[in-house]
Amino acid sequence: MTEPQETAAAAAVELHGVSKTFPGRRDAVVALQDIDLTVGPGEFVSLIGPSGCGKSTLLRIIADLLSPTSGEVHVNGKPARRARLDQDYGIAFQQAGLLDWRTVLANIELPLELHGVDRGQRKARALELVELVGLADFAKHRPPQLSGGMQQRVAIARALAESPTLLLMDEPFGALDEMTREHMQNELVRIAGDTQAAVVFVTHSIPEAVFLSDRVVVMSPRPGRIAEIVPVSLGPRTDDTREAPLFYAAITQVREALRGRPVPETVEVGVSIEQADRERAQGAL
């Protein structure tokens, strides 16, 4: 069997006219309508929007957990199903989804084990990754012994096990407290830089999307479609980035896009959205 030629220019994700309709009891629900999106190699793209805008659905379509009603989905230049079977992407969900009966190391080894990598190589790779996510001291622990943030780091290490060129993340930090969350964002920026993987990242949080991404895809609900794509150029991210005026400017831009119109120059509006965000983060604790 010969592998299809992978050109250097192949986009990590390519969506053309993707729509998804869920048949309902009374009437069908249009979850996504006519989505066109290209994610370049190594690019970090966030999907943001209110609940029900179809951002998770879109991610699940890219992952081939759902198939689109119409339109085309290509990952690394292959149809989504082929890409899933070839393990072209790694994935992490809001729940870490680790296997409680396996140690941290064995959890990270799982995808390698599923695809017949031999024991020695598996072990070496898992040790490398457990180091990468800063959990070397916990390699022999089991998930119930770890905090939520640590579990999520294990899940990310597991997603990276097969050195995918694409990482799919569905609100992976949604259940974490604010402090842990910022820490994990820093880690993710570093990891994404180290591995050169493209990332598609679903989130509710505007600052999170802006901090992490090269582009923020703003979606609107009913039917879910792309309202605007906001490019973010903040250079290398550090903790100082969170204080930079450009960071706030980008946040405002995304917020405007979410509202579908320029935000009036009043403080109240901005505060109310930020408050809603904070409440959401707290509600998730």
Added chain:
Amino acid sequence: MNRAARSAGRAVLVALGLVALAAIWEAYKSWGPDDGVKLFGARVLPRTTDAAMPHLSTIWHAFGANEVGGAITFGPSKTVLDSVVDAALHTLRWAAAGFAIGVVVGMLLALLMDRLIIAERALMPYVVLSQTVPLIALAPLVTKWGQGSKIGTFAWQPWMSVAVIAAYLAFFPVAVGLVRGLKSPSPVHADYFRCSAAGWWNTLVRLKLPASVPFLVPALRLAAAGAVIGTIVAEISTGLDGGIGRLIITYSQQATGDPSRVYAAVIGAAALGLAAAAAVTAFDAALWRYHRGAAAQ
């Protein structure tokens, strides 16, 4: 508290329970009315005569008594203890065979029902229905089907009918428990395995079966108890000789002479049940890492 201390504590409790039981037995025998306690003409507590409730010491001595009369004794004479142990081991062997068959059949059914929804819809009602058929009605049928069947050099033995009847009781909890267990992984796990392009076998071995352990172990405990009960009932209703079931019958026919022997045999049967349960517990302990939350200890 460490594991050793905990199991030592449990052993003490079990011993205390036995002592308490013995004390109640003897106390009631000493002070209870000879004719038992009656409520509205129905006896709610047994007679306390030696024929109905022998002293524990009498039962104890019965174990040491020589087999005479009804039971056939060839060669060196056997004590009642010998007979009880001998019979219990026979029964245990048949029950183990029945248990093994039951577990295999139960697991295969569960796997089939998990794989095909249609199979679950079609089979589950019959699986449940199967347990409403009285064992006593079933026993002669199984014996008749088995009798004289021969495949090559394999000839059907009477004990196999007993094992099949034991399996009939044992398969049920395994099938029902495992079906639930196989469906127990959360959606996020199922999604992950699908994303990893894991096939049916990998998903089964690395996700579904490990996740099933908390459901499977209680099912196996029920199956073990069921297999022992099934074997004893089947021995009696198919008339198979050599096991504890027959021994109980034999001894009760002699009961007018010596009721303590019936109790000796019953104690033997109870010990069998305990042995079966203990075996499952040992198996369970070996699987501690699959217990929910146990890994946090």
